[in-house]
Every structure is written in C-alpha cells, then in structure tokens.
Amino acid sequence: MAEPIQHNTVKLGAFQAQEKELVFDIDMTDYDDVRRCCSSADICSKCWTLMTMAIHIIDRALKEDFGFKHRLWVYSGRRGVHCWVCDETVRKLSSAVRSGIVEYLSLVKGGEEMRKKVHLSTKVHPFIRKSINIVEKYFEEYALVGQDIFENKETWDKILTLVPESIHAELQQGFQKCHNSVQRWEHLKRTVSTNRAVKNEKFGPWVEWEIMLHYCFPRLDINVSKGINHLLKSPFSVHPKTGRISVPINLQKVDQFDPFIVPTISQICHELDMVSTNEDDGDKENEAEPDTKRHTRDYKKTSLAPYVKSFEQFLEELDKSRKGELLRKSDAQRDF
Template identity: 35%
Template sequence: MDDQKRRAVAGYLELLKGGDKGGKKVNVKRPLHPHLDRSLQILRTHFAPDILAGQDPWSTPARAAHLLSLLPPDASLLSALRKKWDSAPTRSSTSKWADIDALASTGVADAKDIGRQLLEAKQDIVLEYSYPRLDAEVSKKLNHLLKAPFCVHPGTGRVCVPIDVSKVEEFDPDEVPTVGRLLGEIDSWDAAHTDVQGGEDRGEADGARKVPDVDKTSLKPYVEFFKAFVAGLMREEKGGKREREAGGAAEGMEF
C-alpha cells in the first residue's frame, strides 16, 4: 500500500493519542466500536494481573494523582479518594482501583449518573494501560519498510542484525555493535596484526589470504548466521525448482 492507504489503516487502528506528558490519552465515542468492545473483553482478563498487580502503575502519590485525572470530574468523589489514598501512601494499585467503585457506592458522589460515568472512565483506563501500542508514524511511511540486514540506525549508529529466533531470549539489543565500535575493532585488530617496522600486515607478508574487515569485528557471527540463512533459502529454492520442473514435465507427458 502507498503512504495514504497505510495512513488510513493506521488511523483506524490507533487508539492512544498524545505523548508521555500526562493527560487523558483515550477519548472514544459511545457506544463503543465493535472492535473496541471485543478488545475490552480480552483486556479485562489481563488488566488485573498484568497491569494492576504486575506493574502497580499508581503506587506513588504522583501516579495516583494521574489516575484521579482520568476519572469523572466529580469533586466530592475525587476528594474522598484523594483523602483515602493520602492516608495510606503505600496502598497498592489493585486496592485503589477497587476503592473507586467502593466509595462511589456509598453515595459520596454528586453526579446522579456517576455509575455510568465511572464505567466509561474505567473502560478508557483499561484501554489506555493495556491496549496494544501502535507506532503510527512508522506504520504510515512506506520508507520505514525499506530496511535490510546490516543497515545502520541513523540515531543510535547501531547496526541492524539478524536474530536466531531459537535463541531470541538471549539477544540483548544494547549489545548490538555500533559503527563506531566496529571501526575501533578494525583499528585494534590491524594494530595487533601489523608489522611495526615495515607497516605491513603480517598475514599478508606471509602470503596468507587477506582477512576481511568484518572478520575483525563483533559483527562476524551475525554475518555468518545470515549467510547460513541465505544458503538454506538457496537450497530450498533449488529443490523447489526441480520439483516444479519435474511436475511440469509429467503434466506435459500426461497431456
């Protein structure tokens, strides 16, 4: 798809708006779109164990204040919640989440339809904290797809490397080599393998094969892995080509 079509799809799927500066990031119309309704059914089962218990997002007073900003602007209810949480600073996010409905049910809220308002607000909060994030800017632009193994990230200088999916848990993105590191490794290797007097590579002086620069660096295992992957594709293609040719000949004879 071109950029315009990709932008339309990304816009349809994107839900969270705004950056990390706070404020409400989910503002959806009611009744909910069927996709969001189905999403909520799935997210509800993960929200309590993964978000509330696992991440404890409102553990500090500052974070609890953000939770209050996402609730309906009912002064009495917000005041009661703030008072309760200020008296117990270490109260868990799971407990604070339960406090919202518990206090609302006591009648402290001013709004008559506070039940509906809280339901919609809590739905928005579940979506904000657990709905999958979509990198819309990357998805909109076709040029973001034009990436290849061993290209260099313009911001970090890190080299894009292929990953062995069978060992993906062992992969540390912070250890991926950068261009600067690779150049330093080449210089270090050359310095250690150069005849100081003659300024000549000792390997070349002995008639040995010149060592490729990549073999002097930490990029070597990634290159070897990629070569093995490509070799496997070539073998598969050769086998498939023979089968296609054999199948074509058989069909011709049968005809």
C-alpha cells in the first residue's frame, strides 16, 4: 500500500485497474463521409439522428443480446454520445472479452480510403437483421429527405460503388428520370429485385441493406471500449468548447433528446443566481437551514433537474441490484 502522495515512489505498471465500466464512445466526426449537412465538430438536428439510431441499435443489443441491465447513455456535450455499462459482472470483464463485445457490435469496417465498408451475405446475423429494422424506421426521413443522398449524379455515383456493377447502367438510366431521392431509392430497390427474379443474379435485399447500414450504422471507437484504462469525460462535466453539460439521456425519450437545448454552464449559473435572488427577497426561513441542505435542493430549480432525475433513477436501480446481490450471497452462505 502507498499513500497517493507517494505515487512517484511506486514503479510504473504497479497499479492495475481492478474494475471498470464497459464504455462506448460514438463521435459524429466518424460519420463525415456519410453526412452532407455538417462536417468535423459541427452537428445539427438533421445529423443528430445518427446518434439517435446509434443509441437504439447499441442499447438494444446490450440489453437483449448480452443481458446487460445498467446502461447509462450520456451526451458528450459537443458532438457525440457515451455509454457506460455498469453491471457488476461487466465491470470485471477482461480486455479480451470487451474486445469481443465491441467486435460483435461493429459492422462498418475500413477507413476513409475504403469505399465499401459494409459486407453482408445471404445469411444475415440476427443482430444485423434487428439493426436494419431500427434503421428502416429512420431511413427515409433521415437519409433520403434530410441528407438527400441521391440528390444528384455526384452523390448517387458514390452509392453505386456499393452496388453490383451489373446493374449500374440500368440504375443510371432510371435515376436520370426520377425527381428526388425517395424515387431513386424506390427505383434501386425495384431494380435489385427484378434483376434477381428475372436474370437470376446472385444478389438479394442485402444490396439495399448494405447501403442503409453504410449510411446509418453506428461507428464505434473500438479502442475506447477494449481497454480498461481509457478515460471518458464524466457525466455532468462541462464541455470546454461548448460550455454544455454532459447530461444523461433518458432512454424512454431518446428520440426527443435535443443537444441544442442541453443547458450550458453559464445558463445554470444564471439560473442559480435567479434562485438565490428570489430567496433573498422571499421568506427568511431558509436562512435557518444548514447550507448543505439548501445546495442539494438548488439544482432542482434549474434546467438541469430532469437530467439529474434520470441519473438518480439509474443509480437507484444499480443500488437495488447491488443490495439484491448481497442478500443473495448472504442467503447462499446461510444455506451452506
């Protein structure tokens, strides 16, 4: 044992993390080749749908495929989201198992130089099938209308690189006659299915699924999840560039989450000033109360309140599990 102050006297590598949450980091900059509205650090309500889809897809898999109960999703404060999986068994997982989990959840492969990043085959894994079901709910409004991915020849040529060459000519012809992305998408789906039926081409609906996943599937930063040393900004910290608070996202309201109404530190300070001004003007009873009591209540009067509530609910569930586990262990010992 060494006191923290003596940390320099302990040799490097002597400290090993005993436990750590399994974490995921999804950053909008990793989608720059597939979003047309913004690039790098910028985000808007149109491309935020990418984060909405990512949360739904990853969270469903963590919950249903892996059985993880305690998943906290947090807005990073700028252009992405984090997920903290806090189940006791998960916190003790080795790096090798974490790598396995994140591999399972990764589908978009290859860097910028690689054009075709999603490869499916005749047998589609249930995880991918279920992810496609989620993407389907958003694809038209997000990709076809919002991002207008088939807007002109330049943009649809990019999509053609993801499609078998034997149907390129037919697609080009049809695209010229269509008026918008929705019609061009319908033309592509029709062409794929008629070519399969009539010419016995060896491709199926996965041609269109590959396009959907290429444009919409979550892009995880694998290295963040693999290790047990990688640090993420903690929930409720302030993002240094935007001043926004890194707030938990209520899983029941993922689709309503709006990063642009997340409070900034200056807004919270202003709201707190208003609270104390009002209290000074009003009843004097508060002065008799201890300071700590007042402070614990103050956040409830700011726009941070609903986010703190989500966080408290998350912690309560975690605590219930921990108590249940302790009880189970002591019962088992007694029976023994």
